[in-house]
Amino acid sequence: FSSQAPIRATLFPGDGIGPEIADSVKQVFKAADVPIEWEEHFVGDEIDPRTQSFLTWESLESVRRNGVGLKGPMATPIGKGHRSLNLTLRKELNLYANVRPCHSLPGYKTRYDDVNLITIRENTEGEYSGLEHQVVRGVVESLKIITRQASLRVAEYAFHYAKTHGRKRVSAIHKANIMQKTDGLFLKCCREVAEKYPEIKYEEVVIDNCCMMLVKNPSLFDVLVMPNLYGDIISDLCAGLIGGLGLTPSCNIGEGGIALAEAVHGSAPDIAGKNLANPTALLLSAVSMLRHLELHNKADQIQDAIVSTISEGKCRTADLGGKSKTTEFTRTIIDHL
Amino acid sequence: FSSQAPIRATLFPGDGIGPEIADSVKQVFKAADVPIEWEEHFVGDEIDPRTQSFLTWESLESVRRNGVGLKGPMATPIGKGHRSLNLTLRKELNLYANVRPCHSLPGYKTRYDDVNLITIRENTEGEYSGLEHQVVRGVVESLKIITRQASLRVAEYAFHYAKTHGRKRVSAIHKANIMQKTDGLFLKCCREVAEKYPEIKYEEVVIDNCCMMLVKNPSLFDVLVMPNLYGDIISDLCAGLIGGLGLTPSCNIGEGGIALAEAVHGSAPDIAGKNLANPTALLLSAVSMLRHLELHNKADQIQDAIVSTISEGKCRTADLGGKSKTTEFTRTIIDHL
Ligand SMILES: CC(C)[C@H](C(=O)O)[C@@H](O)C(=O)O
Numbered sequence: 001f002s003s004q005a006p007i008r009a010t011l012f013p014g015d016g017i018g019p020e021i022a023d024s025v026k027q028v029f030k031a032a033d034v035p036i037e038w039e040e041h042f043v044g045d046e047i048d049p050r051t052q053s054f055l056t057w058e059s060l061e062s063v064r065r066n067g068v069g070l071k072g073p074m075a076t077p078i079g080k081g082h083r084s085l086n087l088t089l090r091k092e093l094n095l096y097a098n099v100r101p102c103h104s105l106p107g108y109k110t111r112y113d114d115v116n117l118i119t120i121r122e123n124t125e126g127e128y129s130g131l132e133h134q135v136v137r138g139v140v141e142s143l144k145i146i147t148r149q150a151s152l153r154v155a156e157y158a159f160h161y162a163k164t165h166g167r168k169r170v171s172a173i174h175k176a177n178i179m180q181k182t183d184g185l186f187l188k189c190c191r192e193v194a195e196k197y198p199e200i201k202y203e204e205v206v207i208d209n210c211c212m213m214l215v216k217n218p219s220l221f222d223v224l225v226m227p228n229l230y231g232d233i234i235s236d237l238c239a240g241l242i243g244g245l246g247l248t249p250s251c252n253i254g255e256g257g258i259a260l261a262e263a264v265h266g267s268a269p270d271i272a273g274k275n276l277a278n279p280t281a282l283l284l285s286a287v288s289m290l291r292h293l294e295l296h297n298k299a300d301q302i303q304d305a306i307v308s309t310i311s312e313g314k315c316r317t318a319d320l321g322g323k324s325k326t327t328e329f330t331r332t333i334i335d336h337l
Numbered sequence: 338f339s340s341q342a343p344i345r346a347t348l349f350p351g352d353g354i355g356p357e358i359a360d361s362v363k364q365v366f367k368a369a370d371v372p373i374e375w376e377e378h379f380v381g382d383e384i385d386p387r388t389q390s391f392l393t394w395e396s397l398e399s400v401r402r403n404g405v406g407l408k409g410p411m412a413t414p415i416g417k418g419h420r421s422l423n424l425t426l427r428k429e430l431n432l433y434a435n436v437r438p439c440h441s442l443p444g445y446k447t448r449y450d451d452v453n454l455i456t457i458r459e460n461t462e463g464e465y466s467g468l469e470h471q472v473v474r475g476v477v478e479s480l481k482i483i484t485r486q487a488s489l490r491v492a493e494y495a496f497h498y499a500k501t502h503g504r505k506r507v508s509a510i511h512k513a514n515i516m517q518k519t520d521g522l523f524l525k526c527c528r529e530v531a532e533k534y535p536e537i538k539y540e541e542v543v544i545d546n547c548c549m550m551l552v553k554n555p556s557l558f559d560v561l562v563m564p565n566l567y568g569d570i571i572s573d574l575c576a577g578l579i580g581g582l583g584l585t586p587s588c589n590i591g592e593g594g595i596a597l598a599e600a601v602h603g604s605a606p607d608i609a610g611k612n613l614a615n616p617t618a619l620l621l622s623a624v625s626m627l628r629h630l631e632l633h634n635k636a637d638q639i640q641d642a643i644v645s646t647i648s649e650g651k652c653r654t655a656d657l658g659g660k661s662k663t664t665e666f667t668r669t670i671i672d673h674l
Pocket residue numbers: 084086087232264514515545
């Protein structure tokens with residue numbers, strides 16, 4: 001690789017513990033000789049009128065130009081007159097699918113040891129339309145919007161993902177028995193796409209039943225695809241099965257093949273700057289970015305080092321019941337490379 | 338009790354396995370000398386124009402008159418021109434709160450042994466408004482309606498429940514960071530009610546985070562109150578923690594103190610009439626009806642007999658991994674009375 005020009009990727013360290021865990025990624029990537037050159041962008045301290053948020057237009061342009069990026073946690077500052085940073089990213093970059101692989105980490109014990117599933121969440125519409133009204137005093141409404149275009153797009157992504165990742169089944173999660181028109185349209189689109197993939201089993205599962213089945217026996221599922229809010233709920237539930245958001249990667253896919261990987265946990269301001277944060281979720285997200293770039297060797301190498309470090313159990317951060325510092329944990333991963 | 342006039346209660350055996358498990362309840366109640374006289378009503382085979390469903394107006398009148406009832410599973414027959422039976426009941430009887438206690442059953446092992454929580458679900462509005470439109474071809478919307486009146490009513494019920502049941506904490510579950518107006522109004526109402534109950538701790542938890550916490554450590558929660566769809570999802574998730582809908586009671590509370598207890602599992606047409614069904618959820622629902630009537634001695638007696646039967650492990654129905662018939666299971670409970 002060293003003879004090739006490096007690939008430029010955008011890095012948003014984010015705030016709170018973001019810079020520390022981003023540092024960990026940079027060190028691990030350097031030690032593994034990953035041919036990536038980071039283009040760092042920070043959450044600004046003034047609202048950029050073009051994004052209506054603390055994220056600058058230049059930082060978005062960077063992702064558009066590079067096509068790949070990695071994002072740490074961003075806490076949306078409280079106050080009026082600006083948009084949530086996470087939602088700004090999704091909207092401006094048209095990040096239509098949020099992909100969250102969820103695998104039991106060998107050596108990190110939870111109540112479940114058989115988790116191996118992928119949630120794929122529609123990321124642009126549904127309950128996140130932002131359309132809300134007061135009808136009369138004391139009566140408010142929110143609009144859930146489902147479109148054929150966005151539903152087909154995410155369904156297509158899910159089936160393509162299943163096929164290219166050796167997965168056998170796609171489950172569409174819905175509540176079409178109640179929301180017959182919106183979730184009904186979502187299902188209709190999934191069915192249309194399913195017909196093009198006869199080798200992938202397709203099924204439909206009602207969201208309440210899905211949650212019950214997930215906590216009873218997560219191995220019943222493989223790839224799950226669903227509208228925005230259900231994806232928000234189920235991806236966090238699945239993260240809980242294997243230990244929480246500190247251990248799960250996430251990657252957002254946008255139009256034109258953009259991939260923005262991100263750690264979806266919070267920015268943990270209480271421990272920021274104290275060298276206590278667990279960089280695992282951001283590291284695994286960085287690994288998923290490498291897979292998107294088809295740098296599978298590097299991805300495997302780094303992932304194996306993370307898994308070995310955690311499963312050895314000698315070096316763990318406080319959130320996993322250990323006493324290690326972020327920098328010690330990072331060093332141990334590098335030693336395992 | 339035998340000297341007092343019996344209390345009349347409506348019984349909807351429901352369909353599928355409904356009649357068999359309703360039979361079990363009738364036998365157990367008789368053996369325990371419960372002063373209840375059942376008024377049975379069946380799901381009709383013609384649509385009653387006054388209810389627009391297969392439920393007759395007379396059957397609803399019976400619940401209104403008696404103030405208490407017990408309902409088995411009802412499968413809404415497929416076809417157009419009528420309403421879902423479950424939704425008809427909620428709407429016509431104004432069943433505004435769905436209460437689901439969820440306790441680990443001693444002796445029935447799942448991945449969790451520390452579950453002891455109550456979900457209280459707003460049962461009349463939210464995402465279940467039934468208001469849906471096609472905006473243009475390929476673009477549909479559903480309306481989520483939140484009202485001050487229904488939110489205050491269910492919040493009041495939740496705090497009152499917590500206070501009268503020795504509970505310490507109420508958690509309001511929401512997604513007000515996204516649905517600021519609707520879930521925001523719901524939270525505002527909960528906060529108003531919370532102020533009247535200074536002895537009960539009040540907190541607000543975002544739904545995705547709540548689901549993650551529930552699967553990691555359900556003992557973090559006590560009483561949960563939430564809008565309709567979140568309640569649908571979370572109550573099933575919680576049921577999954579302790580073994581499924583076959584083991585969890587449910588009770589709907591309506592205006593004027595109506596209580597309609599129900600088994601929320603399906604009607605299992607595949608095993609109907611085969612003496613294989615597990616009557617536990619309906620029995621426990623019947624117990625919650627007795628508690629509503631303040632017949633606590635009878636309720637305790639029957640509940641203890643159910644728990645002993647299951648935890649002994651000698652007599653279990655097929656869904657719990659045993660080989661016993663419905664009638665054997667019922668007989669064993671009666672022997673334990
Ligand atoms: C922070 C919040 C707006 C966000 C969401 O609801 O999508 C988060 O929960 C997530 O899953 O990324």
